[in-house]
Amino acid sequence: MRVNVTVNGAPMTADDVWPGESLLYVLRERLGLPGAKNACEQGECGSCTVYLDGEPVCACLVAAGQAEGREVLTVEGLASGEGELDPVQQAFVECGAVQCGFCTPGLIVQAHSLIARHDGVPADAEIREHLAGNLCRCTGYEKILDAVRLAARRKAGS
């Protein structure tokens, strides 16, 4: 079947989609957007987090056909301009919140959704709760929390 979906602002079409296929598979294998990662395929790890109509979701649990006519924003679409990172990405770089990098795209999208709806700096408990569905097996999370606080502080201060 054919799926029409707007991804990172651009209308896109995927053909020959299998009805049981996930949005994640369509993004990675059919639309050339490998930023969202494929890991657990059961919504446990958050590596595939993307925005679907403005809400962060696990792309592995969205049937491709459910994305028909909807808007998807992936990690590739967060930065506004060429060569410039989104403030959340910049904070991850500066804080060293990356080790192997596999969980990073999902964490950045999920952290982005927290900071986008927050005017101040979220309490640690709120950050932890918001990121509870994103597993990192390298870093121990401390630098990830540092990065989220830094991005939030910069937004609050601007």
Added chain:
Amino acid sequence: MDFLRATTWAEALRMKADRPDATPVQGGTDVMVEINLDKGRPAALLDLTPVTELAEWSAESGTVRIGAGVTYSRIIAELADRLPGLAQASRTVGSPQIRNRGTVAGNLGAASPAGDSHPPLLASGAIVEAESVGGIRMIPIGDFYTGVKRNALAPDELIRAVHVPERRGPQYFSKIGTRNAMVIAVCSFGIALDVAARTVGTGIGSAAPTPRRATEAEAFLAENWSPGDPEVSRRFGELVAAAAAPIDDVRGSRDYRVHALAVMARRTLGWAWEEHRRTS
């Protein structure tokens, strides 16, 4: 596999009548896991997400009608005052990403004994609104669960909504898991006090083939309405544990679940009674 896309509720009912073998999909948090991990492959998926009226809730004469497309995130944000037990249980579901997609109706459709919304639905006496092209059927929650991952829906029926009475007193939900997020319940318990009627509703999760009430515990407390009495609450806990029929499995042993249920029942009753005393 076929992908059926319903754009209106009437169309969804017609599609389900034509294809009773189709699996309805809303948030996909159960259905897609089965497909991704090749545990099962439905003959067809019936996508209900375009049916916008499913994503609405309304309150009328003391009951909230929650459409089948209302997500856990929205129950937490919009219904915590009216349905505190269900909102508490919703907060323990998966992660924010899962709660942005998952629905109570999906929990009912999957009918896993471990589903987090079942105990508060049982405790507050919810009613499932099922519909087919033949008409609407209102199924009391106690009759809805028929076996492990089995429910009372006919092959041509879809869940339209669940009707949940608004709180008539304090409500609490307690869940045992190995961490504070992303866990399937080892066992869980929901309680709803009806202060004026001097009764309590209960719901046990993940400790029997289906979610179930602890009816003897409810009757005992109604006859001995002294929830603050330690002896009464201890006995209440015992009777809740006695109502369970758990098994040993990877998440926990039978004995642990029985013990934990007695503790959760006693504690949640204590929290509820304390809130009642504080606020009345």
